[in-house]
Amino acid sequence: VWNAFTNITEMPGFLLSDTIIRVNKSVNNRSVTIMTSSNSMEWNATSDQSWLTVTPASGTGKTTLTLAASATVEARTAKVTVKIVGFTDQTITITQADSIKTVNVGSPGTLGTLLKNAEKNNMANLTITGTIDARDFVVLRDSMPLLTAIDMNAATIAGYTGMLGTNGTDIQTYPANTLPAKAFSTQLLMPGGEKMSVAVSRTKAKVLSVIRDSSPSSKAALTAVSIPASITAIGELAFENCTALTEINIPSTVTSIGAYAFSDCEGLTQMNIPSEIKTIADGTFSSCIGLTNLIIPASVTSIGEYAFDYCIGLKQINIPDGITTIANGTFEGCIGLTNLSIPTSVTSIGESAFSDCEGLKQINIPDGITTIANGVFESCIGLTNLSIPVSVTSIGNYAFSGCTGLQVITIPAAVTSIGRSAFSSSGLITLTIPDKVTLIGEYIFSGCSTLTSVSIPASLSAIPNFAFQDCSVLKSLTIPATLTSIGDFAFYNCTALISIYANGTNPALLGSYAFYNVNKTTCILNVPINYKTIYQSTSGWKDFINIVEHETPHLSLSVATVKIDAHAGSLAPVNVTSNTNWTASSDQSWLTVTTASGTGNASFAWLVTANTGGVRTATVTVKAIGVSDQTVTVTQDAGTVT
Numbered sequence: 203v204w205n206a207f208t209n210i211t212e213m214p215g216f217l218l219s220d221t222i223i224r225v226n227k228s229v230n231n232r233s234v235t236i237m238t239s240s241n242s243m244e245w246n247a248t249s250d251q252s253w254l255t256v257t258p259a260s261g262t263g264k265t266t267l268t269l270a271a272s273a274t275v276e277a278r279t280a281k282v283t284v285k286i287v288g289f290t291d292q293t294i295t296i297t298q299a300d301s302i303k304t305v306n307v308g309s310p311g312t313l314g315t316l317l318k319n320a321e322k323n324n325m326a327n328l329t330i331t332g333t334i335d336a337r338d339f340v341v342l343r344d345s346m347p348l349l350t351a352i353d354m355n356a357a358t359i360a361g362y363t364g365m366l367g368t369n370g371t372d373i374q375t376y377p378a379n380t381l382p383a384k385a386f387s388t389q390l391l392m393p394g395g396e397k398m399s400v401a402v403s404r405t406k407a408k409v410l411s412v413i414r415d416s417s418p419s420s421k422a423a424l425t426a427v428s429i430p431a432s433i434t435a436i437g438e439l440a441f442e443n444c445t446a447l448t449e450i451n452i453p454s455t456v457t458s459i460g461a462y463a464f465s466d467c468e469g470l471t472q473m474n475i476p477s478e479i480k481t482i483a484d485g486t487f488s489s490c491i492g493l494t495n496l497i498i499p500a501s502v503t504s505i506g507e508y509a510f511d512y513c514i515g516l517k518q519i520n521i522p523d524g525i526t527t528i529a530n531g532t533f534e535g536c537i538g539l540t541n542l543s544i545p546t547s548v549t550s551i552g553e554s555a556f557s558d559c560e561g562l563k564q565i566n567i568p569d570g571i572t573t574i575a576n577g578v579f580e581s582c583i584g585l586t587n588l589s590i591p592v593s594v595t596s597i598g599n600y601a602f603s604g605c606t607g608l609q610v611i612t613i614p615a616a617v618t619s620i621g622r623s624a625f626s627s628s629g630l631i632t633l634t635i636p637d638k639v640t641l642i643g644e645y646i647f648s649g650c651s652t653l654t655s656v657s658i659p660a661s662l663s664a665i666p667n668f669a670f671q672d673c674s675v676l677k678s679l680t681i682p683a684t685l686t687s688i689g690d691f692a693f694y695n696c697t698a699l700i701s702i703y704a705n706g707t708n709p710a711l712l713g714s715y716a717f718y719n720v721n722k723t724t725c726i727l728n729v730p731i732n733y734k735t736i737y738q739s740t741s742g743w744k745d746f747i748n749i750v751e752h753e754t755p756h757l758s759l760s761v762a763t764v765k766i767d768a769h770a771g772s773l774a775p776v777n778v779t780s781n782t783n784w785t786a787s788s789d790q791s792w793l794t795v796t797t798a799s800g801t802g803n804a805s806f807a808w809l810v811t812a813n814t815g816g817v818r819t820a821t822v823t824v825k826a827i828g829v830s831d832q833t834v835t836v837t838q839d840a841g842t843v844t
Contacts, residue, residue: 214239216286222423223269223296224326224350230271234294236284238263243286251280254296271298279324279348297324297348307332310360314341326350326423335360336367336376339385343368343421351426355451359430369437376437381429383437383460386421386444422446425469429453436463438483445469448492452476461485461506468492471515477501482509484529491515494538498522504529507552511535523547528555530575537561540584544568553577553598560584563607567591574601576621583607590614597624599643605629609652613639620646637661637831644668644689651675660684660830665692667713674698680828681705683754689713696720702746703728704737705754705828712742728752755782755828764834768841770812772796775805776834782826790820793836808836816840 219235236245241263247256253272258265269282282294303325305316310333317325322345330338334357342352361378365371369383376382426449427441433453438460441447448469452459457478464470465488473487477499484506487493495518498505503524510516512535521528523545530552533539537560544551546568556562557580564587567574571591576598579585586607590597592614599621602608605628613620615636622643625633630650634657635642642662647653648671658665660682667689670676675698681688683705690713693699699720704710707730727746729737734751737743760777778784778800785799786806792813797806808822822834 215289216243216245216284216292218284218292218294221292221294222348223294225271225296225298227274227298229273230298232269232271232296234267234269234282236261236265236267238286245284245286247282247284249280249282251278253278253298254280254282256282269294269296271296274298277320277324295348297326302327302329302351304329304331306330307334307338307357309333310335310362311337311366313338314345317341322346324348329353329356331356333358333360335362336369336382336385337362337364339368339382340366343384343386348423349421350423352424353428354430355428357430358432377435379430379433380435381433381437381440383439384442385437385440386424386427387439387442425449427451431455434458436460438462439465441467443467454478459483459486462488465489472496475499475502480504482506484508485511487513489513495519500524505532507531508534514538521545521548526550528552530554531557534558541565546570551575551578554580557581563587567594569593572596574598576600577603580604592616595619597621599623600626602628622646623648625650632656635659635662642666642669645671647673649673657827658682658685660828663687665689667691668694670694670696672696677701679703681710682828683707685710687711687713688716690715691718692716693720694718699725701726701728703752703828704743705730707733707736707754709737709740709743716742717745722746723748726750730754753781755826756780757782757784757824757826757829757832759824759832759834761834764836766810766836766838768813768839770810773808773810773836775807776822777803777805778824779803780826782828784824784826786822786824788820788822790818792818792838793820793822795822810836810838813838813841 216238223232244262246260247267249256255270257268278298280296284292307313325346326348359379363375365373367374367376367382368385421444423446424444425446428451431453434455435458440463442462443466445468447467452474454476456476461483462485465485468491470490471492471494478501480501480503482502482505485508487510488508489512491514493513494515498520500522502522507529508531510533511531514537516536517538521544524547526547527550528548531554533556534554535558539559540561540563542565544566548568549570553575554577557577560583562582563584569591570593572593572595574594574597577600579602580600581604583606585605588611594614595616595618597620601624603623603626607629609629609631613636617636618638619641623645625647626645627649630653632655637659638661639659640661644666645668648668650673653673654675654677663684664687669692671691671694673696676696677698678701680703688710694715697719722745726748728750731751731753734749737749757780780802783801786795788795792811794809795806796809817840818838820836824832
């Protein structure tokens with residue numbers, strides 16, 4: 203969607219290449235780059251500690267700063283502030299000579315009393331032993347801004363009930379052996395400072411300009427966490443937005459991981475999911491942009507909504523046998539996925555499950571799926587090969603909208619409805635709408651700039667508003683006699699139309715601008731014999747200068763049912779009475795139509811194989827544009843043939 207804008211400019215401002223730096227106790231120099239949106243921007247940089255110098259201290263445009271720290275024997279912290287008039291100040295935090303500290307917590311909830319304020323403010327590496335609870339995680343999250351690595355492997359998590367835990371100020375119960383909800387979660391703020399809910403948070407990659415919380419509670423520095431070996435569950439949002447986290451161990455004892463537990467952990471490149479996990483909850487790995495591959499254990503039986511959405515680095519993932527549902531938005535925005543195998547156990551695929559998977563080239567949809575949900579493959583621009591199973595009966599809104607690489611697709615005969623914008627702005631060249639379809643949505647083919655032909659079935663009574671808007675290479679159109687209305691702007695800007703075959707003796711009611719920008723001087727309107735004057739006097743249709751009478755297409759067969767014995771052989775030909783082109787096909791491999799097409803009055807022949815089993819039935823379907831399909835049902839006797 204965004205790439206449709208032709209004028210895209212960068213907003214004015216500046217960024218720093220690093221905001222948190224750690225150096226050892228020796229003399230150290232580190233570089234940080236100031237990146238500005240304009241080379242004329244004037245800036246200045248100052249340090250709040252004499253032991254850290256900044257060179258240069260001022261300048262214009264993009265520049266690399268050198269931060270020089272003198273030697274020390276104790277831990278200390280400095281801040282460098284970079285200012286540009288008219289913009290919010292940005293800071294660089296430098297910590298020097300930090301060491302690993304081990305704290306044994308004898309009584310849950312007392313971690314804060316065991317650390318000095320200076321330690322809380324400056325400590326980067328901490329090992330915890332003993333017993334802790336949700337109150338101690340509040341200290342880790344909110345009072346220790348520079349924590350880089352936490353080792354809790356030898357600690358135990360006790361239960362806690364009260365108002366001082368990690369998940370708000372209400373009285374809540376935090377179970378034992380569970381990493382608490384929001385244990386290390388960094389809140390996301392919307393413009394204006396309002397806290398972002400989970401539901402809003404998941405859309406940020408597409409819509410919102412998100413401001414990350416720069417308060418001391420931010421865990422932007424956290425890179426490694428060793429979880430207690432005894433835990434069985436990880437609470438919801440536990441590590442949400444820990445963007446620097448690259449290393450975490452999940453013990454094999456864990457059987458449950460909460461919703462959005464690792465969402466926005468942008469630094470994670472791999473993850474082990476314990477073999478006892480049965481459910482991957484909603485948004486568990488949402489926007490983990492660094493994940494490249496993930497193995498889901500066979501124990502998993504359900505995957506929640508948006509579980510992997512916008513994992514843009516994800517190139518490979520397995521979906522275990524036994525999964526029955528792929529939920530809404532599960533892989534939305536996973537632009538790195540190129541192919542995906544969906545197990546045959548899946549019977550339902552949710553809305554937008556694969557939308558914006560731009561790299562996806564092919565995907566199998568299992569037999570048994572009955573609905574192609576709303577937006578399920580929307581904007582999958584790389585999708586070129588897709589087979590819709592015969593079990594599908596409906597196609598939802600925007601299902602294939604924006605699939606510019608999809609040139610050909612077969613819609614199963616059982617489909618009865620196709621939703622709004624289902625194929626809009628796709629790469630389709632030609633399409634046949636099956637005879638059972640009774641409803642198509644607005645904008646269904648809008649913007650299909652490569653569509654040259656489409657077959658409209660006799661089952662349709664209406665073409666909705668904007669249905670074929672901007673189908674700029676559509677050359678010919680056949681309107682079945684059953685059609686009673688054509689909506690507003692239905693064929694707007696179909697500038698290549700040169701012939702329209704209107705088969706109705708009652709002209710369809712035209713909406714506003716139905717054929718706007720169709721050349722009504724050169725486009726030939728073909729109407730039934732003896733009905734030219736009616737079209738010439740009907741609003742909208744009378745605007746066509748060249749109205750020509752033609753014979754209305756018709757199609758009929760000499761038989762509707764045939765009963766044969768079990769032997770192999772050829773059958774008596776079926777006579778076709780028609781005045782147009784037609785095709786014939788069988789739905790069973792044991793019956794072959796040897797004359798698969800014809801023109802006008804003709805016949806088709808067929809062959810059958812011997813039947814060694816029970817009674818079997820085949821259907822031969824004869825199709826022609828503008829008329830209803832005709833069928834012959836063939837029943838073959840059971841029997842043993844020698």
